[in-house]
Amino acid sequence: MDFAEKTTHTKNVFKGHLISVDVEDVITPEGHHSQREIVHHAPAIAILAITDDNKMILEKQWRSPIHATTLEIPAGKVDSRDSADPVHAAKRELNEETRYAAKKLTKVSSFYTSVGVLDEFMTLYLATGLTPVQNKLPQDQDEQLSLMKVSLAQALKMIDDGQIQDAKTIMAIYYWQGMKRNG
Known part of the structure; x- marks a missing residue:
């Protein structure tokens, strides 16, 4: 057909x-x-950043399309600073938004975020071995972020309670849960 x-x-x-x-x-x-x-929309990246004490980094920020704050994993678009390289974008966004660098950055999956209307193609990375950056990149002037670190159990409860409603973040948390189950 x-x-x-x-x-x-x-x-x-x-x-x-x-x-x-x-x-x-x-x-x-x-x-x-x-x-x-x-x-x-430009290609984009998202980062499941796990600290050495086994917590994920979430960002609280205002999202105008829904007129509310959200809890999300770090993410951003691949732009001219990245030479079309999503790995470079992930490293840059991790620095800009969390002030961490990852010793290990592993591709988890790539996916379309909303195929019914949008051509945005996102790649999700797992970032581990986080250390504070030495050279802080400038943050986007139109973003105001508040960071928090939560355990897997807390993150799953936040999904159940409706505190986390962002699709890429929910996907990342369920991936993390699967990692824990599979060792």
Whole structure:
């Protein structure tokens, strides 16, 4: 069965600092005409940072799309400073947001964050052997972060209690839980 749609026309309707939005006219495999609204975003990274005392680093920050603060793992986009290298972006974001460097940075998985509307492709890394950075990179001026460290049991309870609702963070916590089960 063929699932591919044929794009007949694309119009960019918005271009901003973080995203751009296209409206595509498409023909479905059955010959129906439809429109697709697509949000384009740079590739991104996220980091499950585990301290030597076996706690994960979470960031509390304001998120305008939901008009609320969230608890999330460190994350950010791969940008011009990274030469399209997600590992470099992960190291940079870890420095900027937590002021730690990792002795070991391991790729966990790569995934699309919301395929129904967004083309953002994120890579999740596990960071261990954390040490304070010697050279602090400048933090983004539009971010205000508060860090906290929690155990796996605390993180799982925070999911159950609705304190953690961010998908990448929930995925990282469940990955961490699986690591513990599998040794």
